[in-house]
Amino acid sequence: MPNNNILTIENLSKSFDGIQAVNNCSFNVSTGSITGLIGPNGAGKTTVFNLITGFLSQDSGNVSFQQKLIDKDPTHNIFKKGLVRTFQIPRELKKMTVLENLLVVPKNQIGEHIWSPLFSFKKIQLEEEININKAKNILDFIRLNHLTNEYAGNLSTGQKKLLELARTLMSDPSLVLLDEPVAGVNPTLVNDLMDNIRRSNKELGITFLIIEHNMNFIMNLCNPIIVLSNGTKIAEGTAEQIKSDQSVVNAYLGG
Numbered sequence: 001m002p003n004n005n006i007l008t009i010e011n012l013s014k015s016f017d018g019i020q021a022v023n024n025c026s027f028n029v030s031t032g033s034i035t036g037l038i039g040p041n042g043a044g045k046t047t048v049f050n051l052i053t054g055f056l057s058q059d060s061g062n063v064s065f066q067q068k069l070i071d072k073d074p075t076h077n078i079f080k081k082g083l084v085r086t087f088q089i090p091r092e093l094k095k096m097t098v099l100e101n102l103l104v105v106p107k108n109q110i111g112e113h114i115w116s117p118l119f120s121f122k123k124i125q126l127e128e129e130i131n132i133n134k135a136k137n138i139l140d141f142i143r144l145n146h147l148t149n150e151y152a153g154n155l156s157t158g159q160k161k162l163l164e165l166a167r168t169l170m171s172d173p174s175l176v177l178l179d180e181p182v183a184g185v186n187p188t189l190v191n192d193l194m195d196n197i198r199r200s201n202k203e204l205g206i207t208f209l210i211i212e213h214n215m216n217f218i219m220n221l222c223n224p225i226i227v228l229s230n231g232t233k234i235a236e237g238t239a240e241q242i243k244s245d246q247s248v249v250n251a252y253l254g255g
């Protein structure tokens with residue numbers, strides 16, 4: 001039956017040496033939403049991201065993206081389908097400039113397919129120019145253009161998080177998973193990130209699933225918000241509903 005879900009998680013489980021990190025977890029992300037994923041430390045949020053993106057394989061359960069199972073796909077195939085993620089700790093390439101960090105994002109580059117019938121020096125040059133233009137447009141969009149030629153290693157934590165977001169945009173994603181995009185980020189850049197996520201959602205049509213401990217950020221930005229505790233979903237709703245949900249309050253107090 002057709003539905004409006006870009007991502008479907010069904011009865012997903014994963015354990016590590018006896019620790020049940022994800023426990024029969026099910027939830028959906030609807031197309032076009034900015035969905036929040038919260039829960040106490042160790043609730044299993046990052047593990048769920050690792051299972052969705054093929055960095056880990058599940059013990060049981062299913063993950064579907066755009067109504068198709070992806071849980072047997074290797075990471076690079078999932079990426080090519082338009083599902084990309086960032087990491088809890090930024091993974092910028094410190095000795096490359098901001099622009100270069102965008103240019104190394106892989107996306108069906110003709111230059112890399114040496115056996116392609118399109119292979120020719122001119123075509124590679126053209127591809128490179130198109131990529132540079134695209135990267136510059138994205139840096140304009142995210143308002144990082146003043147840092148185009150700065151080494152990524154010199155950026156502040158918040159600027160690195162903006163760079164991570166910009167890198168995801170290079171691959172024309174449909175769904176972006178952000179793992180703690182504002183952890184350690186100063187309040188001005190928190191607002192900047194929020195605005196950029198909203199604009200990417202509205203203007204570029206990108207769906208977001210966002211893990212974050214900053215409750216103001218999540219409550220302002222996300223609808224719905226899904227709450228995990230002990231590896232499973234315990235609640236889902238608007239910010240107001242989540243705030244007044246007793247099981248959510250208990251999970252945080254217990255944690």
Ligand SMILES: Nc1ncnc2c1ncn2[C@@H]1O[C@H](COP(=O)(O)OP(=O)(O)OP(=O)(O)O)[C@@H](O)[C@H]1O
Pocket residue numbers: 016019020021039040041042043044045046047048088
């Ligand atoms: N690779 C691993 N090997 C062993 N245990 C792991 C591994 N990854 C996660 N865990 C354990 O699984 C549980 C869930 O961890 P996970 O990182 O998914 O939580 P989280 O909700 O992202 O927490 P946080 O908010 O602190 O980032 C924890 O008990 C964690 O110690």
Ligand SMILES: [Mg+2]
Pocket residue numbers: 045046047088
């Ligand atoms: Mg985590």
